[in-house]
Amino acid sequence: MRNGSSCAVLLMMCAAAAILSRETAAQAQNASQTSATVTVLRAGTLIDGMSETPRKNQLIFVHGERIIRVTGPGEAIPSGTNVIDLSNATVLPGLIDSHTHIFLWGEDPKKGGYDANILKAGIALRAARATFAVRRALEQGFTALRDVETEGAGYGDVEIKQAIEEGTIPGPRLFCVTRAISTTGGYNLEDYAPELDMPKGVQIVDGPVEARKAARQQLEHGADWIKVYMTHRSWVDKEGRLVSQPTLTVEELKAIVDEAHGWTKKVACHAYNGIGLQRALDGGCDSIEHGLEMTDAQVEQMKRQGTWYCPTLSVYYSDWAPADTPGGKRDRARAAVHEDTFKRALKARLKIVFGTDIGGMPWTEPIAQEFKRMVEMGMAPMDAIQAATSRPAEMLNMKGEIGVLAAGAYAEVIAVSGDPLRDIGELEHVRFVMHNGSIFKNELTK
Numbered sequence: 001m002r003n004g005s006s007c008a009v010l011l012m013m014c015a016a017a018a019i020l021s022r023e024t025a026a027q028a029q030n031a032s033q034t035s036a037t038v039t040v041l042r043a044g045t046l047i048d049g050m051s052e053t054p055r056k057n058q059l060i061f062v063h064g065e066r067i068i069r070v071t072g073p074g075e076a077i078p079s080g081t082n083v084i085d086l087s088n089a090t091v092l093p094g095l096i097d098s099h100t101h102i103f104l105w106g107e108d109p110k111k112g113g114y115d116a117n118i119l120k121a122g123i124a125l126r127a128a129r130a131t132f133a134v135r136r137a138l139e140q141g142f143t144a145l146r147d148v149e150t151e152g153a154g155y156g157d158v159e160i161k162q163a164i165e166e167g168t169i170p171g172p173r174l175f176c177v178t179r180a181i182s183t184t185g186g187y188n189l190e191d192y193a194p195e196l197d198m199p200k201g202v203q204i205v206d207g208p209v210e211a212r213k214a215a216r217q218q219l220e221h222g223a224d225w226i227k228v229y230m231t232h233r234s235w236v237d238k239e240g241r242l243v244s245q246p247t248l249t250v251e252e253l254k255a256i257v258d259e260a261h262g263w264t265k266k267v268a269c270h271a272y273n274g275i276g277l278q279r280a281l282d283g284g285c286d287s288i289e290h291g292l293e294m295t296d297a298q299v300e301q302m303k304r305q306g307t308w309y310c311p312t313l314s315v316y317y318s319d320w321a322p323a324d325t326p327g328g329k330r331d332r333a334r335a336a337v338h339e340d341t342f343k344r345a346l347k348a349r350l351k352i353v354f355g356t357d358i359g360g361m362p363w364t365e366p367i368a369q370e371f372k373r374m375v376e377m378g379m380a381p382m383d384a385i386q387a388a389t390s391r392p393a394e395m396l397n398m399k400g401e402i403g404v405l406a407a408g409a410y411a412e413v414i415a416v417s418g419d420p421l422r423d424i425g426e427l428e429h430v431r432f433v434m435h436n437g438s439i440f441k442n443e444l445t446k
Contacts, residue, residue, distance in 0.1 A: 037063060037064070038061055038062065038063050038068065038081055038082070039061075039062045039063075039081070039082045039083075039084060039437070040059055040060065040061055040062070040077050040081050040082070040083045040084070041059070041060040041062065041083075041084050041086055041091065041413060041434075042057075042058075042059060042083065042084065042085045042086055042087045043057070043058045043059070043060060043086050043087070043089070043090075043091035043415075044056070044057065044086060044087040044088050044089055044090070044091070045089070045090045045091065045419070046058040046060075046070070046090075046091050046092075046405060047090060047091070047092045047093075047382075047385060047405075047420075047421075048070070048093065048404060048405040048406060049092065049093040049385070049386060049389035049390040049393075049403050049404040049405060050386070050390050050404055050406070052382060054090070054421070055072075057072065057073040057087070058070055058071065058072060058073070058091075059071050059072070059073065059075055059077070060091070060405060060411075060413065062411040062413075062434075062437050063437075064411075064437055065410055065411060065436045065437040066408060066409065066410060066411055066437065067405065067406065067407055067408065067409050067410075067411050068407060069407045070405055070406060070407065084439075084442075084445055085445055086415045086432060086444060086445070088417070088444075089415040089416060089417055089431070089432065089444055090415065090416050090417075090418065090419055090420060090426070091405070091413060091414070091415045091432075092141075092385065092389070092405070092413075092414050092415070092416070092420070093389045093390070093402070093403050093404050093405050093409075093412060093413065093414070094141060094142070094143025094144065094172075094389075094402065094403070094412030094413065094414055094433070094434075094435065095140075095141050095142045095143065095144075095354070095368070095388045095389065095414065095427070095430075096142065096143070096144040096145070096146075096353075096354065096388055096389060096392040096393065096396075096402065096403055097137065097142050097144075097145050097146070097354060097355060097356055097358065097367055097388070098146045098287075098310050098353040098354060098355040098392045098395065098396075099146065099148050099289060099310050099312050099355025099356060099357050100133075100137070100145045100146070100147050100148065100355075100356065100357070100358050100359055101147065101148065101149065101150075101151055101357070101358070101359025101360060102130040102133040102134055102137075102145070102147050102150075102157060102160060102174075102359060103117075103126050103129070103130050103133075103150045103151050103152075103153040103156060103157065103359070104117055104151050104359030104360060105117055105121070105126075105129050105359070105362070105363070106359070106360070106361060106362035106363070107319065107360055108319065108362070109319060109321075114151075114188055114201075115188065115189055117151060117152070118151065118152040118188075118189060118199055118201065119189070119199075123153060123156070126153050126156070127153075127156060127159075127160070129363075130153075130156065130157075130160050131160065131163075131169050131171075132363065133358075133359070133363045134160060134164065134169070134170070134171030134172060134174070135169070135170050135171060136363055136364075137171070137172050137358075137367060138170055138171055138172050138433060138435060138440055138441075139430075139433070139440075139441060140366065140367050140368060140428075140430055141368075141414035141427070141430030141433050142172055142367055143172045143173060143402070143412040143414070143433070143435050144172050144173040144174075144175070144392075144393075144396070144402055144403075144412070145172050145173070145174055145175065146175040146177075146224075146225065146268075146355075146392070146396065147174055147175065147176055147177060148177045148180070148225070148227045148268055148270075148289065149177045149178065149179060149180035149201075149202065149227050150177075150178060150179060150180075151201045151202075151359075152199055152200065152201045154178070154179060155178050155179070155221045155222060157174065157176040157177070157178060158176050158178060158221065158222035158223075160174065161174040161176055161222075170440060172435065173402065173412075175224040175225060175396055176222060176223060176224050176225070177218075177223055177224070177225050177226065177227040177268070178218045178221060178222065178223040179202055179203040179214075179218055180201075180202040180203065180226075180227040180228070180229065181202060181203050181204075181205055181211065181214050181215070181218075181226065181227070181228045181229065181248075181256065182200075182202045182203075182204060182205075182228070182229035182232065182247050182248070183204060183205060183206055183247045183248055183252070184204055184206050185232070185247075186204070186229055186232045186245075186247035186248075187200055187201055187202045187204070187229060187232060188200070188201050189201070202229060203217075203218070205248075205252065207252065208251050208252050208254070208255040209255075211248065211252040211253070211255045211256050212255040212256065212258075212259050214256070215255070215256045215259040215260055216259060219259070219260065219263050219265060223265065224265065225260075225265060225266050225267070225268055226256055226259075226260045226265060226266075226267045226268070227267070227268045227269075227270065227289075228248060228253060228256055228267060228268070228269050228270070228280075228285070229247050229248075229269075229270045230246065230247055230248055230253070230269045230270060230271040230276040230277065230279055230280040230285075231244040231245060231246055231247060231270065231271050231272045231273070231274070231276035231277065232244070232245045232247050233245045234272050234273075234292075234330055234334065235326060235330050236326070236329045236330050236333050240329075240333070241333075242272070242273060242292065242293055242330070242333045242334060242337055243273075243274060244271075244272040244273050244274050244275075244276055244277075244292075245276070246274065246275040246276035246279060247276060248276075248279065248283075249279065250279045250282050250283045253267075253269070253279060253280065253283030253284070253285070254283050254284060256283075257283055257284045257285065257286075266286035266287070266395075267284075267285050267286050267287075268285065268286065268287045268289055268310075269283075269285035269287065269288055269289060270289045270290060271285075271288055271289065271290065271291060272290055272291075272292045272293065272334075273291075273292055273293035273294065273337070274293075277291065277293075277294065277298060278298065281298060281301050281302065281305065281307065284305075285307065286307065286308060286395075287307065287308035287309070287310055287353075287395065288302065288307055288308070288309050288310070289310050289312065289355070290310075290311065290312055290338075290357075291309055291310075291311060291341060291345075292316070292334050292337055292338045292341060293337035293338070293340075293341055294341045294344075294345070296344065299341075299344055299345060299348050299350065300348070302350055303348055303349070303350055306351070307350075307351070308351045308352075308353055308395050309345055309350045309351060309352050309353070310352075310353050310354075310355035311338070311341075311342050311345070311352065311355070312355045312356060312357040312370075313338065313339075313342065313370060313373040313374060313377065314356060314357075314361070314369050314370050314373045315356065315357040315358075315360050315361055316331070316334050316335050316338055317335055317373070318361060319331075320332065339377055342374075342377050342378075343377060343378055346377075346378055346379055351391065351395070352379075352387050352391070353387050353388075353391050353392040353395055354370060354371070354374070354384070354387040354388035354392065355370070356369075356370045366428045368425075368427040368428040368430075369428060371384050371385075371388070371420075371424045371425070371427050371428075372424055372425055374387070375424045381420060381421045381422075381424045382421060384424060385420065385427075388403075389403035389404065390403045390404050391403070410436055410437075411434055411436065411437040412434065412435055412436065413432070413433075413434040414430050414432060414433050414434070415430070415431060415432035415444060416429060416430055416431060417429070417431060417444070431443040431444050432444050432445075
């Protein structure tokens with residue numbers, strides 16, 4: 001019995017020693033990581049992308065590409081840790097623009113409008129311009145973009161995404177649509193001699209079979225989303241009402257939605273108003289892009305179906321045609337109905353995400369100008385910030401990974417000098433950008 005007891009005691013001592021050894025090794029490894037590879041950001045004011053109230057004097061611990069934890073000022077920072085002092089700044093999650101076109105270079109009528117993008121720039125020039133666009137987005141604190149079609153540049157967005165991911169060029173996280181889809185008579189280029197076979201900015205389909213095949217082709221070639229144009233031209237009728245030409249039928253859209261959802265992907269629908277917008281909702285789209293004019297019944301249907309709304313306000317306030325022309329009347333009608341719809345969408349608490357349609361506007365303009373427009377039309381500043389952070393992250397199936405400052409999220413962090421809750425225009429002057437744990441821009445510390 002004594003020998004048995006001695007063996008048991010010896011085994012217990014060995015087990016305890018092994019556990020202690022593992023704990024000591026783990027502690028040493030953690031200490032090594034904390035002192036050697038962890039970066040700590042001191043945030044004077046922190047807006048985390050989820051909470052309604054900012055927090056003061058927070059510490060963001062970053063290891064590799066991820067945030068380890070976010071704590072108050074009481075936690076000790078081990079000696080040797082890389083500390084970045086943003087204590088005089090407001091720190092936020094990297095911003096997300098849910099509606100961009102990196103292959104578009106503005107649509108100024110004086111420079112040839114939309115058509116010049118396709119007819120006067122070769123693919124190499126367009127790729128170079130897209131490279132500029134993604135860098136400029138990152139410089140402005142936009143660490144993720146949903147790029148909603150290449151406008152005749154094929155699957156170029158997927159290849160720009162690959163170049164970013166392999167480190168060849170700097171840029172944000174891209175969610176790519178590739179070519180987008182519309183119907184015969186439903187997209188540019190138009191108004192050329194009928195005997196000319198002109199290129200189109202999208203993939204043209206007619207009928208549910210062609211629609212499903214196009215979705216399959218785009219998904220096969222790397223599309224993260226499918227985009228469908230449910231309306232095309234718009235004009236003002238004799239009664240002064242905005243009218244938009246519908247494109248795909250409900251059956252055509254349902255084929256696309258069914259295919260995309262089978263691949264666990266989503267469908268964005270460009271829709272201005274009227275019949276085309278109603279078909280988009282009845283066909284099961286996941287997001288409405290622009291949605292210039294929606295009835296109360298359509299707003300309610302969106303809310304019931306959980307459809308996302310990406311309004312893109314600012315782009316409809318530029319490049320207006322003269323007031324006494326058909327185009328000028330259309331441009332002013334678009335803006336008027338859009339403001340009314342946006343305010344009713346706010347009141348109904350639709351799931352609104354920030355989107356600019358940048359590319360339709362020149363990439364030299366500030367992307368964050370959209371925030372001012374949203375706030376001027378009644379959106380609270382914190383709500384507008386969440387529309388560009390945690391809310392699109394959820395839409396993009398990356399809830400908790402981007403658009404937030406919290407443990408486990410990617411370390412995508414920006415900072416501004418002022419308080420964006422007092423002046424939302426501060427977000428046009430981002431002075432610090434961390435993307436995937438690496439500092440891309442720092443004008444706040446030496």
